[in-house]
Every structure is written in structure tokens, then in C-alpha cells.
Amino acid sequence: MTGTVLLEIKNLHAGIDGNEILRGVDLTVRAGEVHAIMGPNGSGKSTLAQVLAGNPAYTITTGSAQYLGKDLVALKPEERAREGLFLAFQYPVAIRGITNAYFLRSALNAIRKSRGQEELGPVEFMDALEEKLKLIGWDDSYLSRPVNDGLSGGEKKRNEILQLAVLEPKLAILDETDSGLDIDALKTVAHTVDRLRRPDSATVLVTHYYRILTHIMPDYVHVLSGGRIVKSGGKDLALELEEKGYDWVRDEAPVA
Amino acid sequence: MTTGIEAQVLQPYKYGFVTDIEADVVPPGLNEGVIRLISAKKGEPEWMLEWRLRAYRNWLKMPEPHWANVRYGPIDYQAISYYAAPKAKPKLDSLAQVDPKLVETFAKLGIPIEEQKRLAGVAVDAVFDSVSVATTFRETLARQGIIFCAISEAIREHPELVRTYLGSVVPYNDNFFAALNSAVFTDGSFAYIPKGVRCPLELSTYFRINTSSTGQFERTLIVAEEASSVSYLEGCSAPIRDEHQLHAAVVELVALDNAAIKYSTIQNWYPGDEAGRGGIYNFVTKRGKCLGKNSKISWTQVETGSAITWKYPGCILQGDNSIGEFYSVAVTNNRQQADTGTKMIHLGKNTRSTIVSKGISAGHGQNTYRGLVKILKGAEGARNYSQCDSMLIGDQCGAHTFPYIDVRNSTATMEHEASTSKIGEDQIFYCKQRGLAAEDAISMIVNGFCKEVFKELPMEFAVEAQRLLGISLEGSVG
Numbered sequence: 001m002t003g004t005v006l007l008e009i010k011n012l013h014a015g016i017d018g019n020e021i022l023r024g025v026d027l028t029v030r031a032g033e034v035h036a037i038m039g040p041n042g043s044g045k046s047t048l049a050q051v052l053a054g055n056p057a058y059t060i061t062t063g064s065a066q067y068l069g070k071d072l073v074a075l076k077p078e079e080r081a082r083e084g085l086f087l088a089f090q091y092p093v094a095i096r097g098i099t100n101a102y103f104l105r106s107a108l109n110a111i112r113k114s115r116g117q118e119e120l121g122p123v124e125f126m127d128a129l130e131e132k133l134k135l136i137g138w139d140d141s142y143l144s145r146p147v148n149d150g151l152s153g154g155e156k157k158r159n160e161i162l163q164l165a166v167l168e169p170k171l172a173i174l175d176e177t178d179s180g181l182d183i184d185a186l187k188t189v190a191h192t193v194d195r196l197r198r199p200d201s202a203t204v205l206v207t208h209y210y211r212i213l214t215h216i217m218p219d220y221v222h223v224l225s226g227g228r229i230v231k232s233g234g235k236d237l238a239l240e241l242e243e244k245g246y247d248w249v250r251d252e253a254p255v256a
Numbered sequence: 257m258t259t260g261i262e263a264q265v266l267q268p269y270k271y272g273f274v275t276d277i278e279a280d281v282v283p284p285g286l287n288e289g290v291i292r293l294i295s296a297k298k299g300e301p302e303w304m305l306e307w308r309l310r311a312y313r314n315w316l317k318m319p320e321p322h323w324a325n326v327r328y329g330p331i332d333y334q335a336i337s338y339y340a341a342p343k344a345k346p347k348l349d350s351l352a353q354v355d356p357k358l359v360e361t362f363a364k365l366g367i368p369i370e371e372q373k374r375l376a377g378v379a380v381d382a383v384f385d386s387v388s389v390a391t392t393f394r395e396t397l398a399r400q401g402i403i404f405c406a407i408s409e410a411i412r413e414h415p416e417l418v419r420t421y422l423g424s425v426v427p428y429n430d431n432f433f434a435a436l437n438s439a440v441f442t443d444g445s446f447a448y449i450p451k452g453v454r455c456p457l458e459l460s461t462y463f464r465i466n467t468s469s470t471g472q473f474e475r476t477l478i479v480a481e482e483a484s485s486v487s488y489l490e491g492c493s494a495p496i497r498d499e500h501q502l503h504a505a506v507v508e509l510v511a512l513d514n515a516a517i518k519y520s521t522i523q524n525w526y527p528g529d530e531a532g533r534g535g536i537y538n539f540v541t542k543r544g545k546c547l548g549k550n551s552k553i554s555w556t557q558v559e560t561g562s563a564i565t566w567k568y569p570g571c572i573l574q575g576d577n578s579i580g581e582f583y584s585v586a587v588t589n590n591r592q593q594a595d596t597g598t599k600m601i602h603l604g605k606n607t608r609s610t611i612v613s614k615g616i617s618a619g620h621g622q623n624t625y626r627g628l629v630k631i632l633k634g635a636e637g638a639r640n641y642s643q644c645d646s647m648l649i650g651d652q653c654g655a656h657t658f659p660y661i662d663v664r665n666s667t668a669t670m671e672h673e674a675s676t677s678k679i680g681e682d683q684i685f686y687c688k689q690r691g692l693a694a695e696d697a698i699s700m701i702v703n704g705f706c707k708e709v710f711k712e713l714p715m716e717f718a719v720e721a722q723r724l725l726g727i728s729l730e731g732s733v734g
Contacts, residue, residue, distance in 0.1 A: 080689075
């Protein structure tokens with residue numbers, strides 16, 4: 001059984017400040033799947049994540065991206081988010097003076113409102129948040145702290161995953177969420193992501209390393225190199241990469 | 257950046273309506289005759305007229321100051337009408353007799369003045385052009401000996417108090433605009449809190465300019481006797497007009513031993529349009545005197561309106577151990593210019609002052625913080641902490657900081673922190689990625705930036721301030 005297609009990228013070219021970084025990416029993600037996108041530094045992994053989320057700093061030159069059958073490029077970043085596309089940022093941004101509770105509730109309510117659902121009051125929201133906090137292993141003190149302000153790199157990553165848990169997206173893109181985490185934090189984060197998997201949702205893990213994939217089993221592994229996917233395979237490919245390094249794929253890749 | 261943050265059209269100013277009411281307007285122009293006329297209309301005693309005339313004669317000799325970091329065309333003081341009042345003269349002792357049009361005007365501004373709809377916990381003095389039209393909760397306050405009324409009424413009813421304190425903090429010849437105000441001031445509020453009384457209600461004055469070609473020159477005087485305390489809030493708005501209107505107010509606060517005055521302002525005068533047409537020129541002198549030992553005066557201001565803002569609410573810390581505070585958020589969007597800050601003058605021993613200033617510039621707005629901390633010889637052990645943060649939205653606006661420090665006692669402790677940041681594309685994108693609209697994202701980031709100031713506002717008004725900030729910056733992102 002194959003799930004419905006959530007994301008379909010064809011021949012995507014994109015760049016920043018006139019430099020082309022993605023040079024023809026093709027990728028199809030269906031409901032229920034976990035995809036890992038691996039590759040060396042500078043291969044375009046983060047660019048792909050940012051482009052899918054709609055960061056205005058990046059320009060798409062050619063190609064297409066369909067999300068839930070809609071032209072993703074035509075949707076504003078906030079519309080993508082409201083349609084269930086979530087990006088866990090590699091470098092989450094701090095917002096001084098705004099508490100996590102307020103930020104998360106505003107985000108959740110913006111999404112709910114766009115779907116014609118009732119907005120949650122502070123009390124209802126706290127109830128809903130309780131169990132998600134437990135999942136990530138945090139207590140209530142988190143709620144009154146400012147968004148990503150004064151947090152360590154690892155805590156910021158955890159915060160992204162908590163937001164993921166609360167917003168329950170259809171397509172979650174995790175941009176190097178595993179980097180900067182110690183082993184215990186990595187386990188918690190990975191298990192949380194794994195627990196949050198649903199048959200109607202999909203996860204795209206952008207990562208350098210094999211180790212997160214020992215906790216979240218990917219259905220597909222893609223190797224991004226030089227702005228395109230040069231090799232795709234099952235979870236075994238990740239293991240092979242771990243052993244042989246990226247040079248192996250680069251050497252094998254067909255010359256354009 | 258492909259889609260930068262840039263100023264667009266300002267959202268319509270929501271308080272820009274005009275009340276169609278017959279007004280008694282004195283023809284434009286300023287001379288001793290006009291001052292005598294104003295004084296006569298107010299039924300003032302002779303000493304008050306003399307004081308006004310002294311101020312006027314001084315003003316004639318004073319040059320208009322131009323040291324502030326703001327640009328505007330010449331003001332023609334002879335083209336302004338110095339008195340405008342709704343014709344049906346309200347009787348202040350009966351709210352039922354207030355013109356329904358005025359009641360409706362204030363209701364539209366969110367300031368209900370009828371008995372049954374009054375704001376719980378807030379006593380309001382409503383000033384329309386040159387006169388106070390209603391003061392609520394007077395009886396409740398009077399039971400505790402608190403006087404809260406229009407200053408014109410106080411001059412008639414409590415001359416001994418007014419004579420003692422009027423001009424004691426801001427003398428009639430203090431500066432050009434204060435002298436002008438002293439000569440022509442029309443109305444404003446007077447509050448007197450007797451010894452040992454904690455004022456049970458928030459006192460509030462709402463100033464509304466309605467008539468065109470008039471200036472508003474209000475005067476407020478608050479006196480807190482020994483061991484008393486009061487929290488006071490002022491709000492203001494004006495119709496949308498193509499012309500600039502002048503608002504030159506004076507506020508004086510006096511705190512005696514162990515007294516505390518908290519003065520909050522939400523300033524929302526019409527700011528002008530995106531091309532800089534119209535808007536209020538807001539030239540204001542506000543000063544508090546901590547006369548008694550252990551007294552405290554705290555200024556909190558949220559300045560979102562006016563084409564030009566020129567104001568430096570300050571504290572004279574005369575009593576030993578007295579405390580002065582200044583918390584400010586100033587927003588300039590489109591062509592607005594603000595030159596604002598504070599003066600903390602330390603005279604007494606162990607006096608302390610705190611300054612937290614947040615300037616936000618968007619569009620072509622220019623925002624200047626100007627502050628003076630002066631520690632005089634006798635101010636043994638004085639302390640000051642200053643923090644000035646500026647935020648820029650877009651690349652056409654400006655933020656400027658001029659902190660002046662003058663220390664004459666070596667035991668003083670001074671701390672000054674300053675920062676300037678540009679609102680980040682990355683912050684906005686982060687918020688959008690979580691489903692928030694651009695405007696909500698900006699509003700959230702800016703509110704977070706201002707949090708240290710907003711938490712100083714009385715609860716009811718903190719919400720209003722946040723909302724106002726959102727409106728002021730609407731349309732400031734692309």
C-alpha cells in the first residue's frame with residue numbers, strides 16, 4: 001500500500017544571491033514515509049529545507065514543487081505552515097520577551113483559525129501542552145521562558161521538536177536537528193519524532209550523520225551532492241555511507 | 257534580499273473622526289487680550305491672570321528651541337486659536353447634562369463617561385479641546401479627601417493648593433513651550449492625594465483635540481502628600497487633518513515624604529499620513545519633583561502618535577533616598593519624528609534612578625533618545641541605571657541616541673547599556689513558518705522588545721498599549 005503523495009519535487013533549481021545551489025532536485029514523499037536526505041557540507045541540504053519552507057532569501061529559477069496537489073511556490077510561508085508543512089530549523093531564532101507559551105499558542109491558533117477550527121484559550125492550551133511537554137521531558141518552567149532566548153544549542157533543537165509535537169504537521173522537515181545534541185538528547189528527540197509519526201504524515205530528515213537513523217528508521221535514503229540527488233535507496237544505503245563516506249557516492253555519481 | 261521589509265501604507269488612523277459640535281472658538285492670534293479673555297472665560301482670580309501675563313511677556317523674549325533632532329516648518333503662533341470649547345457649556349456637577357455628542361465622542365474613543373458605563377476602577381477626566389467636559393467618580397474619591405477635577409475648577413475651588421504648587425516644578429519661564437503653555441493653558445487635570453491615602457482608583461485624563469486650527473495647551477498638576485500614592489494615566493487622540501496642530505502641554509508632579517506617583521501615558525495623537533501631511537506637533541514639558549525623602553516618581557510612556565514628539569519627562573530627586581524611573585516606548589513610522597527621553601537630576605543622598613528606553617523606527621521614521629543624568633555635589637551615593645535599545649524596521653528609518661551624563665560626586669554609580677538591532681528577516685520568517693501572518697509576527701517581535709516597559713503599565717492599559725503598537729506598525733512590512 002502506498003500513501004497519498006504529499007510532496008512532489010521535479011527538477012528544482014534554486015539559489016541565493018545569484019548563486020545556484022539546487023541544480024535539479026527530484027523527490028516524491030508520500031504519507032506514512034520517512035525520508036533521510038544525507039550529504040556532505042555544502043551539498044544543498046539546508047537550502048532544500050529552506051526553499052520548501054518558503055524562505056524569501058532563496059529564489060527558485062526552474063522546476064516545480066507540488067504540496068498536497070498545490071503549487072507550493074505560490075503559497076506564502078505562513079500558508080505553507082497552515083497547510084501542515086513544518087520546518088525544524090537548524091538554527092532556531094530567538095524572540096526576546098515572548099514566552100514559549102504565548103508563541104506556541106499564537107502559532108497553533110493561527111493554524112487552527114485558518115482551518116475554521118476554534119482557537120484555544122490559555123487554559124485549554126495548557127491542557128493540550130501538558131502531555132507534549134512530558135514527551136520531550138521538560139517541565140512547566142519552559143512555558144514562561146522566552147522563545148529560544150538563552151537556550152543552549154541542544155535545548156533549541158528540543159524546542160523545535162516540541163513545537164513539532166504541538167503543531168502536528170502533515171510534512172515535517174527536520175534540518176539537522178541531530179547536530180549539536182548529546183547522546184541522551186538525541187535519543188529523546190529521535191524517539192519523540194518517531195512517536196509522532198502518523199499514517200497521514202511524513203518526515204524528511206536532513207542530516208549529516210547516520211546515528212539519528214538508528215532511532216528513526218527511514219524508508220528511503222537520498223544522497224544530495226552538488227545540488228542534486230545522486231543516489232537513492234533504502235535504509236541500508238545510510239549504513240553503506242557510514243562505512244564508505246560521501247566520496248564513494250560522489251565518485252559513483254553520473255557526470256551531468 | 258528579494259523581499260525586504262519596507263514601509264507600505266499606514267493603516268487608517270482609527271481615531272481620526274471629527275465631532276460635529278458647535279464650538280466657541282476664539283479667533284486665531286496671541287496677545288495679552290487673548291490671555292485676558294481665556295482667563296475671564298475660566299473665571300480665574302487675578303493672581304492667575306498675572307501669572308499668565310508674566311509667562312507671556314517672558315515667552316515673547318524667548319527663541320523657539322531648535323536643538324532637537326527633528327525637522328519641521330515654521331510654526332505661526334498667530335495662526336493658532338488658543339481657545340475652543342463646545343458651546344453648550346456642561347455643568348460639571350451633573351454628568352447627565354453633558355452634551356450627548358460629547359458622550360458619544362468619548363464612547364467611540366473607548367472612554368465611556370456615563371454613570372452606568374464607566375470603566376470600573378478608573379476615574380476619568382475627559383478634556384475636549386480647551387475644556388474638561390466630565391470627571392467621573394468624583395464623589396467616591398472625595399470621600400477619602402482626594403481631589404480630582406479640571407485644573408480650571410481647582411484654580412477657582414482650591415486656589416491655595418494650586419498657588420502653592422503650580423509652577424513649582426516647571427516654572428513659567430522654564431522653556432519656550434512651557435512659557436507658552438503657562439500663558440495660554442486652558443484645561444487639564446488636577447489631582448490631590450491627602451496624607452496617608454492610597455488612591456483606590458486609577459486616575460485618568462483623556463485629551464481630545466477636535467476643532468481645526470486650534471492648539472491644545474493643557475496643564476496637569478498632581479500633588480501626593482506624605483505617605484500617599486496614586487497611579488495616573490493619560491490618553492489622547494485627534495482627528496485626521498491636513499494641517500499640523502500644536503499641542504504644548506505641561507505636567508507637574510510633586511511627591512512629598514514617602515509618597516509615590518506613577519504616571520503613565522499612552523500618546524496616540526494623529527501622526528500624519530505616509531507623506532508626512534498633517535499630524536500633531538507634540539511639544540511637552542513633564543517633570544516630577546521628589547520633594548520628600550523616600551518618595552518615588554515613575555514615568556511610563558508609550559508614544560505611538562504625533563508627527564513630531566519633543567518630550568523629556570524627568571525627575572528632580574531632591575529628597576534623600578528618593579527614586580525616579582522612566583520607562584519609554586517610542587514608535588515612529590512613515591514620516592514621524594520623535595526626540596524623547598528623560599532628565600534625572602540627583603540632589604538628595606542615596607537617590608536612585610532607572611531609565612529604560614525602547615525606540616522603534618519604521619518607514620522613514622526618525623527616533624532619537626535624549627537623556628540627561630545629572631548627579632550633583634550633595635547627592636552622596638546616588639545611582640543610575642540606563643538602558644537604551646533601538647530597533648529598526650526597514651532601511652529608510654533612523655535611530656539616534658544622545659545620553660548626557662554629568663556627575664559631580666565621586667560616590668555615584670552609573671551604568672549605561674545601549675543596543676541597536678534591526679528586526680530580523682530570520683525572526684519574521686521563523687514566525688511565519690509557524691503559521692503567523694507577517695503583521696502578527698512583527699507585532700509579536702516588537703512587543704517582546706518592549707516587554708520591560710509594558711510590564712510597568714497598569715494592567716488595563718498594557719493590553720491597550722500592545723494593541724496600539726500593532727496598529728502603529730501595521731503596513732510596515734512588505
